[in-house]
Ligand SMILES: Nc1ncnc2c1ncn2[C@@H]1O[C@H](COP(=O)(O)OP(=O)(O)OC[C@H]2O[C@@H]([n+]3cccc(C(=O)O)c3)[C@H](O)[C@@H]2O)[C@@H](O)[C@H]1O
Ligand SMILES: Nc1ncnc2c1ncn2[C@@H]1O[C@H](COP(=O)(O)OP(=O)(O)OP(=O)(O)O)[C@@H](O)[C@H]1O
């Protein structure tokens with residue numbers, strides 16, 4: 001891919017979507033990870049840093065301490081407005097209230113809740129400031145459904161949604177995002193020690209090559225042989241794509257056209 005060309009297209013996409021909406025700017029969740037770093041840089045380039053609010057939302061005890069420093073560095077180098085909001089008190093209030101119902105929970109359930117709390121905070125500011133929430137999902141995550149529905153997936157536009165994770169790294173490198181952010185181990189940060197590649201069972205380099213090959217119509221067999229990956233691993237990727245396809249569709253509506261009386 002011509003990365004300079006892609007960069008210009010993404011910047012134009014952000015600018016024109018915000019202009020067409022009549023909204024006055026952007027709100028981005030800045031985790032200190034590469035996806036939100038790249039999105040923040042491109043959004044600041046598109047509409048000017050003064051119209052971008054970045055919000056870091058750590059969960060004390062779970063979010064690594066260096067993430068806030070990395071998020072601050074992204075804000076400093078782009079010149080955007082920046083806030084830090086601790087999600088712990090909000091999360092604890094939810095969990096205390098829900099635990100009283102006696103239902104058992106899990107780190108995945110609580111992690112998804114945390115992602116939805118972050119989404120609510122971003123929309124609180126988008127509503128208040130008359131701005132758009134900018135998504136940070138990449139093509140790999142969107143194809144796999146590797147995000148929380150209505151959590152980090154609950155956004156207004158997805159500017160980097162057609163870049164594979166490995167292309168996100170390439171473009172971030174090209175625009176000069178600091179090496180410690182570009183080379184950081186990807187993590188959703190939903191529970192302590194979580195990493196994307198451990199949960200997905202393969203590296204992003206391999207996943208992206210599998211996705212590219214499947215996209216070109218290659219068989220599981222061909223992809224497996226070319227990449228030296230077992231059929232089971234490739235099937236697990238296909239399984240994720242199939243099981244999570246609903247996340248990319250609007251909720252299905254039960255259509256009643258055939259039973260509606262013509263005189264009403
Ligand atoms: N066929 C279907 N049609 C319509 N809806 C369907 C459905 N199947 C499930 N659902 C709904 O979807 C729900 C499950 O989806 P969801 O709530 O998203 O939860 P789920 O997909 O189970 O979990 C989220 C996954 O994304 C990962 N994640 C989350 C956040 C950030 C990142 C990151 O990389 O930063 C990664 C996380 O580690 C986990 O593996 C079900 O409870 C149900 O409500
Ligand atoms: N602590 C956080 N503070 C603010 N936003 C967050 C936080 N954690 C997650 N998010 C939001 O959720 C998005 C999805 O997380 P994800 O981990 O996929 O992206 P990333 O952290 O930017 O990059 P990486 O995948 O390499 O860790 C982030 O890009 C960010 O917008």
Ligand SMILES: [Mg+2]
Pocket residue numbers: 031033034186187188189
């Ligand atoms: Mg992350």
